Amino acid sequence: MSRLAILRWPDPRLSAVCEEVTDIPAAAALAQDMLETMYAAPGRGLAAPQVGVLQRLFVMDVGWKDGAATPMVCINPEIAAASEAQAEGEEGCLSIPGVTARVRRPTAITLRYLDETGNRREAALEGFAARCAQHELDHLDGLVTFDRLPPEVRAPLEAAYEALP
Known part of the structure; x- marks a missing residue:
């Protein structure tokens, strides 16, 4: 396994819609590298476009920071159903380090x-x-956290991000 470089916004690959995975063994090998990268970052989710691979694949492990690792490898994921109930929650992104934003999503x-x-x-x-999976799925559709925000919220967060060293 090896650690991969994580792309930072506004890299144009983060705005691309990803292609379906057709080679499962190659995706499985990539997923192992992505998990190593995610844990080292340290994050709870990582999508293939964040490491420059424009395929519908993400990994996540929402509990590892609080207990045992329970990694998920999700190839060609899709949301089959979503609750009507929604909530706002803080989201960070490994491709937009140093910035968090409140995003409304199904619970x-x-x-x-x-x-x-x-x-x-x-x-x-x-x-x-659920929030983590939806965030990672957004990456597969070419969306980042900023794209989920109204302009009056997005602009100051983008400015803060651009001012970071």
């Missing part, structure tokens, strides 16, 4: 994806796990 989702062996999976995610 629960059903996520369908292929795992690293190519098996179809479905996961009912709530709370922070």
Whole structure:
């Protein structure tokens, strides 16, 4: 395994819509490198475009900082269902270090994806796990946290980010 470089916004690859994964073994190998990179960052989620690979793949582990590691590899993920209930929550991003923003999202989702062996999976995610998966899915659709914000909130956060060393 090896650590990968994480792209920083406004790299144009972070605005690209990703292609479906067709080579599961190659995606599984990439996912292992992405997990190593995510843990070292240290983050809780990482999408393939954040490491320059424009494929529909993300990894996440929402509990490892508080307990045992429970990594998820999500290949060609999609939201099958989302709750009507929504909540605002703080989100950070490894591609926009030093900036957090309050983003409104559904509080629960059903996520369908292929795992690293190519098996179809479905996961009912709530709370922070649902938020993390939706954030990573946004990356696969070419969206970053800033894209979820109204202009009057986005502008000062972008300015703060650009002023960071």
